[in-house]
Amino acid sequence: MANNNLSVFDIAGRAMSAQMLRLNTTASNLANAGSSSSSEATAFRAIKPVFKTVTQAPGIATVQVDRVVSSNITPTKRHDPTNPIADKNGDVWDAGVDSAAELVDMIESARQYQNNVQVLQTAKQLTLDTLRLDK
Amino acid sequence: MANGETLFGLSGTALQLRSQRLALLASNIANAATPNYKARDIDFNKALEAATSGNGTSVDQAARGALGYRVPLEASLDGNTVELSTEQTQFAENAVKYRTTLSFLEGRIGTIMSALKGE
DSSP states (O other): OOSOOOOHHHHHHHHHHHHHHHHHHHHHHHHTTTOEESSTTTSOBOEEEEEEEEEEETTEEEEEEEEEEEOOOOOEEEEOTTSTTOOTTSEEEEOBOOHHHHHHHHHHHHHHHHHHHHHHHHHHHHHHHHHTTTO | OOTTHHHHHHHHHHHHHHHHHHHHHHHHHHTTTOTTOOOEEEOHHHHHHHHTSSSSOOHHHHHHHTEEEOOOSSOOTTSOOOOHHHHHHHHHHHHHHHHHHHHHHHHHHHHHHHHHHTO
């Protein structure tokens, strides 16, 4: 066990960081959901983290964010000539964000964050109990 | 008997295995959202049997030998086989059993201590 130093605390702690990053991307996606742009290329697209397993020993693994990618949801073209940023045809592009999916994602990552907190609490309690073994 | 066996008996080995299984189940829960992650678990009885067989198998080796992949009740599209309900119940069960083993050890240490003090 000496050379694979991935304890329960590392496992759950790093999973919490990954879930927190996912929650952050969800927050920025939702914040930008109502934004529009003057061209399809510059319109906001939802960003998503890609999770990757980090294995130390067989079965002992935690998770990290490999990279953050832009989703392939195409921004919606909307005809709005009164908008000051509309192009010469009077069109604007609304951000490519699926708000419902983002909300579901938000709940899922919050739940999984809580799961890891629970794991951490249990592990902490058991470790403390073991330390107090001869009392 | 293997080293350390005489003092703590079966409970010492069992506690080490429980601790390893705790880390394993924590890994499964940590990877609940990772695509293509395959959940793993230790066959506890098999590992304990191997570790206490007395043929020099270390606890680490015993745990590795009893390692298997979890068969999911329902396959998911992203290839992930972690089912949180399963993992959480297993984790809770393992934590309770760890605590149980700990109280066995407490009793044993108490016995040894009173024998040492000769009261």
